[in-house]
Structure formats: C-alpha cells, structure tokens
Amino acid sequence: MSASNWLENKILDHIFGNGGYSNVGIYIGLGLITVDATPNELSEIYNYTRVVTSTAYWTHAGNGQIVNTLGIVFPQAIGGDWGPVTHFILFQSGTYGAGNMLLYGLFTPELEVEENDVLQFEKGDLAINLD
Numbered sequence: 001m002s003a004s005n006w007l008e009n010k011i012l013d014h015i016f017g018n019g020g021y022s023n024v025g026i027y028i029g030l031g032l033i034t035v036d037a038t039p040n041e042l043s044e045i046y047n048y049t050r051v052v053t054s055t056a057y058w059t060h061a062g063n064g065q066i067v068n069t070l071g072i073v074f075p076q077a078i079g080g081d082w083g084p085v086t087h088f089i090l091f092q093s094g095t096y097g098a099g100n101m102l103l104y105g106l107f108t109p110e111l112e113v114e115e116n117d118v119l120q121f122e123k124g125d126l127a128i129n130l131d
Helices: 005-015
Strands: 026-032 051-053 065-067 083-091 101-113 127-129
Touching: 005 101, 026 101
Parallel strands: none
Antiparallel strands: 026 051, 026 083, 065 127, 083 101
16 A cells, blocks of 8 residues: 555644644545556546545554445446556545545456446455555
C-alpha cells in the first residue's frame, strides 16, 4: 500500500500541528500501472465509476491495518472490457478526474474485467496498511 504525496503531506502537517486532515469521504477507484509505478485511474468508459464507501465499510485501525467490513461492488462493465486492472485507488471524490488520490494498492495477480463482469470485493478482501 502506498500513500500519495498529497496525503503524506497532510499527515505530516497534522502530526506537526501545521494543519489538519478531514475526511470528506472515501471513494474506491481502479487503476493501471504507469512507468513511475503510480497508477492512473481507468478511463470513464464502459460504465466504470468510482464506488462510495463510508466509515461503516471499514474496521477501526488495528496493528497498522484497516479492512473492509462490507462488500464493495462496482457497476457492470457494459459495452467493453475494463482490461487488466493492476491497482485499487482510494480518492476523496466520487467524481471522475476530481479529488485527491489518497492511497493505492497493487492487485497480485492483476484482475481481468471483461464486458458484462461485475467486479466485487467481499468482506475482508481489501486490507489497507500504511508502510
């Protein structure tokens, strides 16, 4: 699991009393790897959209980890494949292309989302750790 530079700065500012971070929501997106190892979000085609979660979707942190407590379901891929998906990405906004990237994690192996598939994660499938 990796944090975006934006989130790292917010955490450091919070720890050192130079500002705070307030959660406005956690939205899960999907991404593809780039040359610099930071994922780019999938294109907003074939019915892809970010999925909203709330605090009820996540455990309290324990042993440096938070895990999803509810299933997370993406809309059905309609009209084409989403292709190989290498990452999940947590954003501050549900609007495609908006909001700050918070955290991202690698799928091993990558996921193939083909036309008519519904990608879903069951309770406990997504574990968020800070390194």
